[in-house]
Amino acid sequence: MQQEQLILKERPNGLPDDETFQYKNVDVPDPGQNEALVKTLYLSVDPYMRGRMSDAPSYSAPFEVGQPLYGATVSQVIRSNNEDLAEGDLVTGNLDFQEYNIVKASDVRKVQTDGLKPSNALSVLGMPALTAYFGMMHIGEPKKGETVVVSGAAGAVGQVAGQLAKRVGARVVGIVGSEKKAKYITETLGYDAAVEYKKGNVSEQLKETCPDGIDVYYENVGGEISEAVWPLLNVFARIPVCGAISSYNLKEGEQDIGIRVQRFLINSRAKMQGLLVADFADSFDEAYDALENAVANGELKFEETIYDGFHKTPDAFLGLFSGENIGKQIVKVAEKE
Amino acid sequence: MQQEQLILKERPNGLPDDETFQYKNVDVPDPGQNEALVKTLYLSVDPYMRGRMSDAPSYSAPFEVGQPLYGATVSQVIRSNNEDLAEGDLVTGNLDFQEYNIVKASDVRKVQTDGLKPSNALSVLGMPALTAYFGMMHIGEPKKGETVVVSGAAGAVGQVAGQLAKRVGARVVGIVGSEKKAKYITETLGYDAAVEYKKGNVSEQLKETCPDGIDVYYENVGGEISEAVWPLLNVFARIPVCGAISSYNLKEGEQDIGIRVQRFLINSRAKMQGLLVADFADSFDEAYDALENAVANGELKFEETIYDGFHKTPDAFLGLFSGENIGKQIVKVAEKE
Numbered sequence: 001m002q003q004e005q006l007i008l009k010e011r012p013n014g015l016p017d018d019e020t021f022q023y024k025n026v027d028v029p030d031p032g033q034n035e036a037l038v039k040t041l042y043l044s045v046d047p048y049m050r051g052r053m054s055d056a057p058s059y060s061a062p063f064e065v066g067q068p069l070y071g072a073t074v075s076q077v078i079r080s081n082n083e084d085l086a087e088g089d090l091v092t093g094n095l096d097f098q099e100y101n102i103v104k105a106s107d108v109r110k111v112q113t114d115g116l117k118p119s120n121a122l123s124v125l126g127m128p129a130l131t132a133y134f135g136m137m138h139i140g141e142p143k144k145g146e147t148v149v150v151s152g153a154a155g156a157v158g159q160v161a162g163q164l165a166k167r168v169g170a171r172v173v174g175i176v177g178s179e180k181k182a183k184y185i186t187e188t189l190g191y192d193a194a195v196e197y198k199k200g201n202v203s204e205q206l207k208e209t210c211p212d213g214i215d216v217y218y219e220n221v222g223g224e225i226s227e228a229v230w231p232l233l234n235v236f237a238r239i240p241v242c243g244a245i246s247s248y249n250l251k252e253g254e255q256d257i258g259i260r261v262q263r264f265l266i267n268s269r270a271k272m273q274g275l276l277v278a279d280f281a282d283s284f285d286e287a288y289d290a291l292e293n294a295v296a297n298g299e300l301k302f303e304e305t306i307y308d309g310f311h312k313t314p315d316a317f318l319g320l321f322s323g324e325n326i327g328k329q330i331v332k333v334a335e336k337e
Numbered sequence: 338m339q340q341e342q343l344i345l346k347e348r349p350n351g352l353p354d355d356e357t358f359q360y361k362n363v364d365v366p367d368p369g370q371n372e373a374l375v376k377t378l379y380l381s382v383d384p385y386m387r388g389r390m391s392d393a394p395s396y397s398a399p400f401e402v403g404q405p406l407y408g409a410t411v412s413q414v415i416r417s418n419n420e421d422l423a424e425g426d427l428v429t430g431n432l433d434f435q436e437y438n439i440v441k442a443s444d445v446r447k448v449q450t451d452g453l454k455p456s457n458a459l460s461v462l463g464m465p466a467l468t469a470y471f472g473m474m475h476i477g478e479p480k481k482g483e484t485v486v487v488s489g490a491a492g493a494v495g496q497v498a499g500q501l502a503k504r505v506g507a508r509v510v511g512i513v514g515s516e517k518k519a520k521y522i523t524e525t526l527g528y529d530a531a532v533e534y535k536k537g538n539v540s541e542q543l544k545e546t547c548p549d550g551i552d553v554y555y556e557n558v559g560g561e562i563s564e565a566v567w568p569l570l571n572v573f574a575r576i577p578v579c580g581a582i583s584s585y586n587l588k589e590g591e592q593d594i595g596i597r598v599q600r601f602l603i604n605s606r607a608k609m610q611g612l613l614v615a616d617f618a619d620s621f622d623e624a625y626d627a628l629e630n631a632v633a634n635g636e637l638k639f640e641e642t643i644y645d646g647f648h649k650t651p652d653a654f655l656g657l658f659s660g661e662n663i664g665k666q667i668v669k670v671a672e673k674e
Contacts, residue, residue, distance in 0.1 A: 045654040123665035124639040133624040156665035177660035233605035265611030268570035274602030287470040302461040323514035328460030328493035
């Protein structure tokens, strides 16, 4: 028995095209001991898969050229040698993009079908929804009355992320690419306002729709959209960086510095956080104690570069930027009496 | 009695120069009830003061043209009408840059002089050291065996930040601008290695000195230095963003997108954090419960755009980037049996 599989024919440079994908006929294998044969009902296409088509370093291993693409699927058990997988069961798991797969019980999870369609396991109960949940609730942490902006707001992740913020009482503004999507997020999803980036002047649209600034920015897009959001960030804003789709199909050499930060943060899941010492005023005693002890014990070394005379202040200040002086720059104005 | 004060003559465009600063003669005022007259012994010049010379939106109010600059000082009480401030006391506080100031007890803090020089209150026990402490210990959170990189490593903040990371057992690499500073941080401060950015190829130097990647990057500089650090970030790296000194003296219109992110994070003290759903695997049940309940109650709306047929997979994938479809993109491969 034969089946089709979808293989990566060539790595794309820029937007994938006909040279990227190829369908190929292969045999349907037989399930071995403890295995089951499952039939693919639905498969999920997601932006992160573009990263796997490239061999640039990323959080996910690249697809191999000549080998099948793979990703989230909903499948049905057709034949089973495993007591946990009954014929007819619907399961979801990361499987090869082909008509049939061989699975063990640990490769898949049963799909909840109670009042739901099988495909829902790939959308509102799938990875995009989980991604929305953790990004918004664990990193974004929206609070009642705060303003939350979601880019890619009508997408698989964005459609859930914004609603989760609404549920805690935040005001939610979505950034979308069309009037149809603007209607969807405001009328169906209950977002408070939509910004249509293709209409231009995203900064002005954001200022109008976010008069109290932005407390959470759920980042799916990167690039110019982020640039328009940043100046409106309120103090202690949070930016879960989930995606940077504006950059995924750039050609080699086109990598814009304006989206690199998002890409590196996603690859590393790093946290980047602005810092102002005054925000820690309640903990100054803790720091003074630690520093004073370390200095007293001779464990903390330091240098001061002291300029002698009040009139040296401009020179001392400029010395900060010329890179010539070591340690703290200080001006001595007068002798202690 | 007269004194000199240092005023902001003109706002600088680019690097401050002779037109920026002016000394002016003014009267020394008399202390009123509960006030004291203090004499300035030392004053601190710090990079953040460059921001105050501009009237661009920032976390700190701009200096006024024609008015004195102000910042951290160490002063001595000369005459006092306040029982908490005795003549001869050394105090530190944010005061005008002039030879004498009038203060209330709440404007200043007594300087610890036990085995220390008065100027130390502006360096290793001053705001730069507190900034190093909170940025490194509360945001960077270095752990034993991790690799920590500090830019501006021989500066007022950097010299303390790196040592704090050493004290918890991290491997610390400093980025500096000269051989003299490289020697200072490795020989005096005990950093494990130095990268001299003026020698060029910072990426290569970082790869050599950070063979296990970078877990904490204490950011003082921004721009090309950050660009060299980002590709080496390890999973779950932390980047306390304290400064972006490479950008402070850019002229109007020269604002490089490569440092904007640091500036906005500092101004807003925002947190920007990369996100991958797999990192939350231990909490999937929490998310499934929340999502399933919300869907079951009809409180969570969603759309799926379903492409019919396995051969539509390439189109479905490309549809993610054309911005035409709403909600989750799914391919239907087969009917459920």
